[in-house]
Amino acid sequence: MIRFSVVIPVFNRAQVLARTLEYLSRQHYPTDAFEVVVADDGSQEPVAETVEAYRSCLRLRYVRQENRGRAAACNLGARNARGEVFLFLDSDIWAEPDTLLRHAEHHASHERVGVVTLSRHHPTTRINPFMEVKGLFPDLTLRHPQDLSPLHAIMQCFSVRAADFWAVGGFDEGFQTYGWEDFELAVRLRASGVRLRLEPRPRVWHFHVETLESACAKQRQAGAGAVYFWRKHGSPWRLGIFLELHPFLLPMKWLVYRTGVLAPTFRTLLRLAERQLIAASGWRRRVWLLLAHECYVELLWHAYYEGVWSALRGRA
Numbered sequence: 634m635i636r637f638s639v640v641i642p643v644f645n646r647a648q649v650l651a652r653t654l655e656y657l658s659r660q661h662y663p664t665d666a667f668e669v670v671v672a673d674d675g676s677q678e679p680v681a682e683t684v685e686a687y688r689s690c691l692r693l694r695y696v697r698q699e700n701r702g703r704a705a706a707c708n709l710g711a712r713n714a715r716g717e718v719f720l721f722l723d724s725d726i727w728a729e730p731d732t733l734l735r736h737a738e739h740h741a742s743h744e745r746v747g748v749v750t751l752s753r754h755h756p757t758t759r760i761n762p763f764m765e766v767k768g769l770f771p772d773l774t775l776r777h778p779q780d781l782s783p784l785h786a787i788m789q790c791f792s793v794r795a796a797d798f799w800a801v802g803g804f805d806e807g808f809q810t811y812g813w814e815d816f817e818l819a820v821r822l823r824a825s826g827v828r829l830r831l832e833p834r835p836r837v838w839h840f841h842v843e844t845l846e847s848a849c850a851k852q853r854q855a856g857a858g859a860v861y862f863w864r865k866h867g868s869p870w871r872l873g874i875f876l877e878l879h880p881f882l883l884p885m886k887w888l889v890y891r892t893g894v895l896a897p898t899f900r901t902l903l904r905l906a907e908r909q910l911i912a913a914s915g916w917r918r919r920v921w922l923l924l925a926h927e928c929y930v931e932l933l934w935h936a937y938y939e940g941v942w943s944a945l946r947g948r949a
Contacts, residue, residue, distance in 0.1 A: 635737045637667035637792070638716030642706035643724035647678040649840055650724045651686070657722075658690040662733035668692040671724075672710030675700030704804035704814040711795070711803060720792040725841045726752055728790060732835040736792040745827045747793040747819065749786050752839035762907050763845050766926040781829040783819030784875055790837045791815070797827050805865070812855030813862045820866065845903075845929060849936035856940020857947075878941050890938040895931065903928035 639657060643650050650671070657669055669691050673680045675698060684695045696713045698705065711719055718740050722728060732750065739748045751772075759765045776785050801821040808814035823829060859876040866872060873879030877886065889895065906925040913921050 634663060634666045635718055635740050636716045637662070637718050637720050637733055637737070638711075638714030638795070639667060639669045639720045639722050639733075640672065640707060640710035640714055641669065641722050641724050642672045642674060642703050642710060643676060643680055644674040644700065644703075644706070645676045645678040645680070646724060647676070647680050647683045650680060651683050652840065653722070653724055653727055654684070654687040654691060654693075656727045656729070658687065659730045660728075660733050661730045662737070664690075664692065667733060668694060668714070668716060670694045670696065670710040670714045672706040672713075673697040674702065674706040701806065702809035702814075703811075704808045705806040707814075708803045708806060711798060714795070716795065718792055718794050719798055720790070721788055723789045723839075725839060726789050727755065727838040727840060729836045729838075732790065732837060735832050735835045739830055739832065740792065740794065745794070745797055747786065747791060747797070747822050747827050747829045748832050749781060749788070749829065750790040750832050750835055750837050751787060752789050752837045755838040755840045758840060758842050760842060761844065762910050762922070762925050763848065763929060764842060766922055766929060769922055769926055776831055778831040778833065779828075781831045783823045783829060784816055784872075785831075786816060786819035786829050788815035788818070789839065790835075793822065793827065797822065797825070801825050807861060807865070808858055810854035810858060811851040812858040814858075817862050817865070845932060848929075848933060852933050852936035853940040853943070856937040856942075857944040858940075859937075860941055860944035886938055887942075890935045891942060896935050899928045899931045899935075903932070 641653065654669065671680065671684050671693065673695065681695055684693055687693060694713055696709055698709050707721055720733070720736060736748050739746050754767055759768065774785065804814050804818050808817070819829060859878055863872055863876055863878060870879055903925060906921045906928065909921045910918060910925065
């Protein structure tokens with residue numbers, strides 16, 4: 634029986650973490666074959682008390698550090714874990730009971746694999762227009778389940794053997810804010826010979842309610858993180874195209890997102906769409922949602938390039 638360590642990095646959101654632990658307590662996997670390590674990244678909320686409430690139904694370990702970001706919290710949890718396979722699970726990911734079983738199937742042959750399960754937004758998160766438009770369009774990304782690109786390896790629910798994780802040095806703690814630490818780890822795992830796979834069968838839910846303002850704050854961090862990611866790996870052109878910050882692209886991106894010409898127009902259209910959504914229904918509501926979606930996308934890109942240009946100026 635494969636022994637798992639479920640590593641959960643957490644920063645505040647203790648009530649959501651409680652539901653995450655509740656889902657883990659329902660796993661169709663022997664309770665003596667997995668542990669849960671909660672790595673608290675300097676929360677102000679009572680995370681330790683939340684963990685304590687689930688000790689009767691889970692093998693739990695709680696560790697804490699000063700706030701240093703998700704990458705450092707993941708490494709902290711991994712250093713205190715004892716399993717042969719790590720399953721990194723974000724604190725707002727609710728894993729259905731077959732999750733550990735499905736991941737165990739991939740690791741049973743002792744192949745060097747990393748396994749990704751993609752999450753879906755929990756239906757109860759659609760409480761504002763921003764969250765509603767997130768489910769408006771299907772995800773059309775082309776992924777190869779048996780040989781997943783490292784640039785598709787979203788590690789909200791990701792398993793890898795401890796030996797392979799530490800062989801590449803774990804997460805890069807230079808990523809201290811939101812974004813890209815999982816893709817960057819996947820690049821190093823792939824280069825070391827670990828094959829990445831997509832496991833679609835377990836259903837895992839993402840319970841995180843955002844607004845445009847909170848999402849823009851994260852996108853600014855992601856823009857700065859993208860510059861760090863690209864430079865760390867020698868500024869390859871393919872990665873620069875994926876991150877949309879290759880020098881060939883930047884003049885056009887500057888014209889669209891950094892001149893400040895278009896953002897006021899999109900904000901005006903967005904206010905109109907959000908007002909209309911209050912009373913709209915049927916096909917009219919869908920039209921206003923489509924307009925809101927396009928405005929949200931453009932404003933999020935605007936925030937991303939604020940982060941990109943800030944990081945580029947910082948180097949100079």
